[in-house]
Amino acid sequence: MLKFAIKNLLSRSVRSFLCLMGLTIAIAGMVGLFSIAGGLEETVSQTFGKISGIVAMQPGAPIPLFSRIPRAWGAEIKDVPGVAIVNPEIWSRVNLIEGKPVISPPRFLFGTDLPTRLELKHGIYREAIYEGRFLTLEDRGTLNTVISRQIAEQHEKQIGDQIEVNGQTMNIVGLYESGSILLDVAIILDIEVVREITRFDPESVSCFYIEQSGEIGNDELVEKIKDQFRGRELASWQPTALALANSSNTNLLQDFITAIDDALKGNTPTEKNSASKAGQGDSKAAISDLKIEKTEAESAESALEVRSASDWGERLDTFTADLDIFLGLMTGIGVLIAMLSIINTMLMSVMERVVDFGILKANGWSDRDVMLLITAESSLLGVLGGVLGGILGLIAIAVVNWKFASQVHLYASPGLLLFGVVFSTLLGVLGGLYPAIWTTRMTPIDAIRRG
Structure with missing residues (x-):
């Protein structure tokens, strides 16, 4: 049966080849x-597998680049049981390198507090140095920098060279390579130098990198840090927050928005003052209000968002699940075209061989035998299409x-490659099913007469 199916496909080589190519391209x-x-999943998993600490940043901010939190909160985090080291960080987008605009891939100025950074037991960038050295305390206040291999090769730089970033001439003292495209994008400097270059708010930082003492687990430590800042006032990140971050009128705008929010809730300044005076005259009411405030504080959201590697992984799972739906819809178009191509090819092949099938049935072939033959032909196309599509896809991925x-x-x-082969085979079977059923409905005499 299999040899017969292969022979039939080869007898119509051009049509079979075109059908095979359509399926191959769809699977690829x-x-x-x-x-x-x-x-994306592998990159993020690889990246956060290197990060043993946790990150505290502004609620709602997707990455530290867009986060702004009070600098003074670092001392409070340090006092939380289970915290060993708190390293303040500033992140800022690089716009120009060597006078040329930076668009893709993005590059970032990474300012880190050197005294605490050097105390970390596991420093991602420090451990990734392959040439030169990492920054030391002597580099505070200087334009000495450590850059990634990618940046160095892109701009043909090496140890001892200078590199112009956002109009500032920096001295390269070290090169690192972490192996992650998410990490190999940083130009590392002393935090105060980055603050001055970017005119970053003196009282703020982007985030705090926190190394644990090991006394308690990550999840418990995350909750303790959140509890420390529960009920505090810190606006959640909004897409417009970055544009407003360096505005001199930020406080006025925040006050204006707060006033609108209070007005919508019905909490006018007059009502607040009246409630305060009334509370002074009634001790029982004051105690009741205190209990209410305490309950509200306990249930309030934390002013800090604290993320561990597992938290980033969960966020990625949610994102990739949505992405898979979109990709599935896009793939469905190509798969539908491939399936129609198989049906068309098999149907034309069957119609051309109606007399052959009639003669076979007249000589003892059953409807089941005819269906098996046609299904075997379409299944072969499906298997070959899946294998060739997987190979073509791997080649394209390697090139990209x-x-x-x-x-x-x-x-x-x-697993994806195996799914491609199985799915392609299933498409082949389904594509040949209709022509096979159509053929079995004819009697031998009808088939011969039709021919």
Whole structure:
């Protein structure tokens, strides 16, 4: 049966080849599209696998770049049981390197507090140094910097060279390579130097990197830090927050928005003052109000968002789940076209061989035998299409990863490739099912007469 099916396909080689190519391209496209989500998962998993500490930042901010929190809160975090070291960080986007605009891949100025950074047991960038040295206390207040291998190779720099970033000439003292495209984007400097270059608010930082003492687990420590700042006032990050961050009128705008919010809630300044005076005259009411305030404080959201590696992973799972839905819809278009191509190819093949099938049935072939033959032919196309599509997808992924190594990382897991082959085979079976059923409905005499 299998040899007969192969012979039939080869007898119509052009039509079979075109059908096979349509299915191959559809499966290759599916592998390529889903490798985007796979690459994102692998990159983030690889990245946060290197980060043993936790990060405290502004609620709602997607990454530390957009976060703004009070600098003084670092001392309070340090006093939380289970916290060993608190390292303040400032992140800012790089706009120009060597006088050329930086668009893609993005680059960032990373300002870190050197005394606390050097105390960390596990410093990601410090441990990734492959040439030169990491920053020391002597580099405070200087334009000495450590950059990634990607940045150095892109701008043809090495140890001892100078690099112009956002109009500032910096001295390269070290090169690092972490192996993650999410980490190999930083130009590392003393935090106060970055603050001065970017005119960052003197009383704020982007985030705090927290190293644990090991006394308690990560989840418990995260909750303790959140509880420390529960009920505090710190606006959640909004898309417009970055533009307003350095505005001299930020406080006025915040006051204006707060006033609007109070007005919508019906809490006018007069009502607040009246409630305060009334409370002074009634001790029982004051105690009741105190209990209410305490309950509200306990249930209030924390002014800090504290994330561990597992938290980032959960956020990524949510994002990739949505991404997979979108990619699935995009892939569905190509798969539908491929399936219609198989149905068309098999139907034309069957119609051309109506007499052959009639003669076979007249010589003892059952309807089941005819269906098996046609299904075997379409299944072969499906299997070959899946295998060739997987190979073509892997080649395309390798080319993209090589050509855009610093910008994107695609990854097709063995499970994805296996799914591609199985799915393609299933498409082949379904594509040949209708022509097979159509053929079995004819009697041998009808088939011969039709021919």
